[in-house]
Amino acid sequence: MNKTIIININGTVFHIEEQAYELLKEYMTDVKRHFFNSADSLEITTDIENRIAEMFTEILAREARQAIIDQDVTAVIEQMGSVKDFESAEQETAGGFNEPNFTMGAGATTRRLFRDPEDHLIGGVCAGIANYFDIKAVWVRLFFAVSFLFAGTGAMVYIILWIIVPKALTRADKMAMKGEPLDLQGFKRNFEAEMSTVGGHLNNLRNEARPLAFQTRDFISDFFHHLTTFFGSAGKILIKLLGIAIILACIGGSIAIVVFLFATMVFGGNHFSVPDSFFNYTYINQVRVAFALLAIIPLTMLGIVISSAVFNTTSINRSAGYTLLIIWISSLGVLLYHASRVAAEFRDSAGFTQTINLKPTANQVYYLELNETRYLTHEDSTRLDVKARFNNMVLTDDDDNDDLEPNSMRLNIEKSDVPYPVLIEEFTSRGSDYEEALSNARNTRYIFAQQDSVLKFDYKLRRLDHNMWHGEEVKLTLRIPLKATIMVNDKINRYINNSMNLWDCSPNPENRNNRTYSPFVMTKEGLQCKLDSAVIAAQEQPTQSNNVPDTVIMIQGKRSTQTAPDTIYIDSTEAPAPERKPVVIRKYRKKQ
Amino acid sequence: MLVENTQTQMRKGILEYCILCVIAKGEIYASDIIAELKKAQLLVVEGTLYPLLTRLKNNGLLSYNWVESTSGPPRKYYVLSPEGQEVLKHLDKTWQELYFAVQTSIEGRK
Numbered sequence A: 001m002n003k004t005i006i007i008n009i010n011g012t013v014f015h016i017e018e019q020a021y022e023l024l025k026e027y028m029t030d031v032k033r034h035f036f037n038s039a040d041s042l043e044i045t046t047d048i049e050n051r052i053a054e055m056f057t058e059i060l061a062r063e064a065r066q067a068i069i070d071q072d073v074t075a076v077i078e079q080m081g082s083v084k085d086f087e088s089a090e091q092e093t094a095g096g097f098n099e100p101n102f103t104m105g106a107g108a109t110t111r112r113l114f115r116d117p118e119d120h121l122i123g124g125v126c127a128g129i130a131n132y133f134d135i136k137a138v139w140v141r142l143f144f145a146v147s148f149l150f151a152g153t154g155a156m157v158y159i160i161l162w163i164i165v166p167k168a169l170t171r172a173d174k175m176a177m178k179g180e181p182l183d184l185q186g187f188k189r190n191f192e193a194e195m196s197t198v199g200g201h202l203n204n205l206r207n208e209a210r211p212l213a214f215q216t217r218d219f220i221s222d223f224f225h226h227l228t229t230f231f232g233s234a235g236k237i238l239i240k241l242l243g244i245a246i247i248l249a250c251i252g253g254s255i256a257i258v259v260f261l262f263a264t265m266v267f268g269g270n271h272f273s274v275p276d277s278f279f280n281y282t283y284i285n286q287v288r289v290a291f292a293l294l295a296i297i298p299l300t301m302l303g304i305v306i307s308s309a310v311f312n313t314t315s316i317n318r319s320a321g322y323t324l325l326i327i328w329i330s331s332l333g334v335l336l337y338h339a340s341r342v343a344a345e346f347r348d349s350a351g352f353t354q355t356i357n358l359k360p361t362a363n364q365v366y367y368l369e370l371n372e373t374r375y376l377t378h379e380d381s382t383r384l385d386v387k388a389r390f391n392n393m394v395l396t397d398d399d400d401n402d403d404l405e406p407n408s409m410r411l412n413i414e415k416s417d418v419p420y421p422v423l424i425e426e427f428t429s430r431g432s433d434y435e436e437a438l439s440n441a442r443n444t445r446y447i448f449a450q451q452d453s454v455l456k457f458d459y460k461l462r463r464l465d466h467n468m469w470h471g472e473e474v475k476l477t478l479r480i481p482l483k484a485t486i487m488v489n490d491k492i493n494r495y496i497n498n499s500m501n502l503w504d505c506s507p508n509p510e511n512r513n514n515r516t517y518s519p520f521v522m523t524k525e526g527l528q529c530k531l532d533s534a535v536i537a538a539q540e541q542p543t544q545s546n547n548v549p550d551t552v553i554m555i556q557g558k559r560s561t562q563t564a565p566d567t568i569y570i571d572s573t574e575a576p577a578p579e580r581k582p583v584v585i586r587k588y589r590k591k592q
Numbered sequence B: 001m002l003v004e005n006t007q008t009q010m011r012k013g014i015l016e017y018c019i020l021c022v023i024a025k026g027e028i029y030a031s032d033i034i035a036e037l038k039k040a041q042l043l044v045v046e047g048t049l050y051p052l053l054t055r056l057k058n059n060g061l062l063s064y065n066w067v068e069s070t071s072g073p074p075r076k077y078y079v080l081s082p083e084g085q086e087v088l089k090h091l092d093k094t095w096q097e098l099y100f101a102v103q104t105s106i107e108g109r110k
Helices: A018-034 A041-063 A070-080 A083-093 A125-133 A137-148 A153-164 A171-178 A184-207 A211-267 A276-280 A284-311 A318-344 A378-384 A434-442 A533-540 B002-024 B030-039 B046-058 B082-106
Strands: A004-009 A012-017 A348-357 A365-371 A375-377 A410-415 A422-431 A448-451 A454-458 A473-480 A485-488 A518-523 A526-529 A567-570 A585-588 B062-067 B075-080
Touching: A004 A018, A004 A041, A012 A018, A012 A041, A018 A041, A018 A070, A018 A083, A041 A070, A041 B030, A041 B046, A041 B075, A070 B046, A083 B046, A125 A137, A125 A153, A125 A171, A137 A153, A153 A211, A211 A284, A284 A318, A348 A434, A422 A434, B002 B030, B002 B046, B002 B075, B002 B082, B030 B046, B030 B075, B046 B062, B075 B082
Parallel strands: A365 A454, A365 A485, A410 A473
Antiparallel strands: A004 A012, A348 A422, A375 A567, A422 A473, A448 A454, A485 A518, A518 A526, A567 A585, B062 B075
16 A cells, blocks of 8 residues: 555646655656756756656556556656766757757856856966856956955865866856856846756765865866966976975885884884883884874875876775775774873872982092993893903993983982981882872882992983883982082083083083083082182181991882892993992892 | 767767658657657657757747647647758758768778
């Protein structure tokens, strides 16, 4: 049982099933739209409707039925032909006796909006609009030039029109563009047709396969074309070269990204001023791949679009484009996921402090020295075969770059209120919660050693395991007694927060290098250059060593500052320490 | 592309000439014109005929009479106007010339 509708085709009444009605309505809408631009659209569509009515009558009589069903409609449409059939037939007949659509018919002629390729400065939009409204193009151009002053509105509108409005390519297009002077009767029809044309283009934008890539390619192609005519033939070569340059830049960028990622895999992140422990993140390879895709896909697409515009090659097909888009979005998702995971590990912070009482020297002079020694793990030293190949040699880090890493130590020098120097080590870290943060902070080791008057500061904080870095930091505060002298050179000064001008305080300014010491003395006002006369005078008063306890090492928690678990380290003794020792390799046994 | 273009050019004039020929046989209804053209394998679907007829009519080559029909609405029966007959005579002559030209050109070709 089906619902039927009663329709009236030019005076004849039919019962038609709902589904069949929808089909017929759709077909007639198409037909009417197709003949819309023709001056005789009413007559043609009426003829077609009449013929359809007649065919329905015949069918009903032949099959002795009362209602039209959808098979009937399909059969009729087949006989009458679809809009596509009309189109192909019209291609054949166009230009037969006359230009059929435009010169025919007495009053109503259609004028349509096209970009004028014959009279253009940039894209021919202004000339097209001028043709449409039958005014001089210069006024439209002036309007756009003025509107450009209002935050570039004109430019935006111009570009949108450039994309949407088709170029007048054929003779028919150009005739339609210029048209005859509008009369009142034709105006309404023109306007409606125009709206449907523009609507059609907007629809195309939405519905066409790979619409955006397509439009972009056309647009860029157009852009290059007009730039080309703008600059003449020399410009043409320049434009192509520019296009090639951009393509090469895209390829270069992609290669650079891949090389960069490989480099971080092979050498670790150290060379790129990223905390190297970040690369110990469990899913770092996922992050690498996602990052590479995220960066390379747009570069590739840009390269393809430009090359298709410059060389008129075909763009990539739709499914490949969508696949790339999906991969790109997934990469973005993966990166965001890992970023949020990493961020979650930085939620809370914790820290602790420990104090080391240093052994005072008789003359209260302390050499601050940067320990550049490369500390190796047991595995690393086995791998590098340190004993056999680097025996009696010092392995140092190549530490010439001026950038301090996030895990570099920072040293503050203050006045001590006890008669012996004190080193306060403050460890902080972040973690997903307080406990985690504290455990991260504990999981680090800072190597500090005193060799009589030489205080050796390791340049960075080290982690005991290969876990990810969580912003672990060490802040050192060296408290030295009043009138005590510290000898500072350029190497360690980079890590010291106090501002000291080593150059002005150099005993031998002509001959200094970054290992030359400058003496500073602790006064009531803070550190001062010992070479200043006033300071010297104060220093000449006899100082006397106080009775202080031997090395007191206060250890909090399970930390030890004296030994390093399971490491070989090769000790540098370049400092002018009182006893100059030969270079030795010392091995610290694992102590659990 | 080139082939299609040439085919289009060839069919263009012939279709209209044939329609005029068919109508010249006497007063005729659109669907009968279609039947004739289908027989001649020139047209396949009816819908494409109506714009052509309208155009020929507007050019003054055709006129039509309304005839009551037993099955459905009144029908348009097309007939050649005197002007159309004049044009057809010219076209006949042209066709003879074309036919001769083509025959001469392809003569002796395998």
